[in-house]
Amino acid sequence: MRVEVLGQNRIERSAASELMRGLRSLAGESSPEVGPDSIVLATVDELGPEKRKLIVPALEPDEFQISWSRDQSLRELDIVGGSHRGLLYGVFALLRHLAEGADMSRAVLRERPAMAIRWVDQWDNADGSIERGYAGRSIFFEGGKVREDLKPVAEYARLLASVGINGCNVNNVNNAAPFLDSAMIRGLAKVADAMRPWGVRVAMSVDVASPQKIGGLATYDPLDPAVKAWWNAKVSEIYALIPDFAGFTVKADSEGQPGPASYGRTPADAANTLAAALAPHGGVVLYRAFVYNHHLDWNDPKADRARAAYDIFHPLDGKFAPNVIVQTKEGPIDFQVREPVSPLFGGLTETSQAMEVQITQEYMGQQRHLVYLAPMWKEVLDFDMRVDGRSTTVKEIISGQLFHRTLGGMVGVSGVGRDGWLGSPLAMANLYAFGRLAWDPNLAPEEIAREWAGQTIGNDQEVVRTVAKMLMQSWPAYEDYTGPLGLQTLTDIAGSHYGPGIEGSENNGWGQWHRADREGVGMDRSVATGTGFAGQYPPEIAKEYESAATTPDDLLLFFHHVPYTYRLRGGKTVIQYLYDSHYAGAAQAAEFVHDWETLKGRIDPELYNNVLSRLEYQAGHAIVWRDAVVQYFLKLSGIPDEQGRAGHYPGRMEAEDARLDGYQVVDVKPWEDASGGKAITCASAAEGAAQRSCSAEWTYEGAAGRFDLAVQYFDLQGGVAKFVLTVNGQAAGADATWVADAMLPTRRLHGDNSTRHVVEGVVLKPEDVIRVDGTPDGTDPAALDYIEVIPAGKDPH
């Protein structure tokens, strides 16, 4: 079979080589039998007028059509794009269909993306670190410069193009000023060269104070003529080197970033100054609506961070230049496990809009937990805002279709790094799903999960079914064991955003409050008695959220403060739901391990083992989450669990109750992150003394039998502590010795780094002595929380 390319553009060459590479790797699976003699790749313009008439009258730029030649004597498949990018997308679509085993022998396929903006944002810093990145260092930058080796950048662009992503903003919205330095712009030109063959345009984040910070001007007032001239010159400098530069992303007046408010100017003033500089070159401004005061007064019942975006941007509707797009996070707070849809989507009808979602899992388990985000994004996309009392879904708003905007779309904060793109193999489903939904928001998340699993993990039907099922169950499970009922992710919001920290979001200015007290929980955002946030939605939605009785259970505590005994629409009390959901979520996390084990022997062994150990870790950490949230609310509410689980842990023996040699009992902060609030640490680490071990001993008093023995310990950064588990002086099993070498967040004991090691099949009888010896290392004090004796086979591991 021949592949014929009518043009010579670099994107077309990528498309042709991708096609040949894809067909070669598919050979033997589905392509050859009904395959064509030749495949022709062309843009509409490259087809001669005759053929153009025969094949397709007109295509939009990123649109493609795949069809068989009308000449019956030829077995020729034509892939025609409205632009070079369009034909590249056609190639990827063909390969995807073939990989799924579709019969292409008669098919005609014509597709165009729903949205013009389909970008990923990297939050990479010039020094090579990545804000909220969980996959190693930057593929773009190191040591203040663009890296020499840009091969991973080209591969990334190929990955992005395969799901239709057409833009990549390469640097962090924080610390952006150095990126407008001339040497850096020359470096970015190389990045653009590496991405261009895949139709991915480069964009960058800018600091609005750059005219002052790096331009030497006395001001950065966006309305100052010298400031405008500075931006014009800077933008010309960029376009001279990067003619297809996509534009700027802006974070201003937010979390310490400077902004137009310093001069009494509005976001529209700042955005329009940048937009005016970019417009002659075809660039756009993505101005982020993530503008809020992070010094709010927690004691003020009317203060509400959720209100900020709408309060600031709604009055500016219609005041933005045509090449400005307001980029709004999906929810009004900050990528929490569940939030209502941002009301701003319904509040800007004369402004182009993009929805920002997070692919990197900042509040969602940081790639150590399996959380497939497409179902969450899809709920937002399908949400009907009821603007003017008619059907107005978010997907129609951001695509520009509804309010007749030419721009708009989706932006995914991706955070890929040098460690396997996203660090975790299954997390790649999120990057894939982001691209697919930005292309077609009508796709079903489960369908996307199946597509991805079949192409990535293995196309055996059982593999596809199991992986898709796990993916689909993962967000609900994570919500259950972290923050159900609209509480948001109950993590330490001033720290790593990872493990449990229920009070961490209270009593500070950041506004991610849930206002749990002895009587009840939740934040009153009603108009009648609360912050008024509910009133920012169009009337039908505002009415639904105004009353606790009509607010959906899964958002109840986002909108209302209710007693723990309040009955949900589902019938349970709030407190019982909190207990039940945490147990159910942790049980589901354990189930993922069993699901994955059914794939043994059916998929690549390295991948199998990699994911298995991640899922085992997740199952253990879900228990940390469960116990922290449950014991916190049990203590606060004083209401027992109807099912008797909260506060009762059969088979658990606390470290602080053991006979200790060398170990000391310490309080863990926050208390709920450790069982009983306490742990033990081996003091020699803190004293920097010569290495020596400490030990903790328990006498087993249960029934005789075979058990799994779980040791809950803290794996701190800064050292590799060692542990040995013995029974009556003998190693408890083959893996009775282990080291604490995981890279979990932070250097102090708490729920971020509480983890478990399980030794299976341990035979115990009454009076046996169970002992853990811990050897600290560096700043890791070999800390222990508890051990748990679990009937064999009942532990997630």
Ligand code: GCV
């Ligand atoms: C880039 C959250 C994150 C910050 C991030 C910010 C933003 O607050 O924790 O790391 O900063 O969102 O989106 O600007």
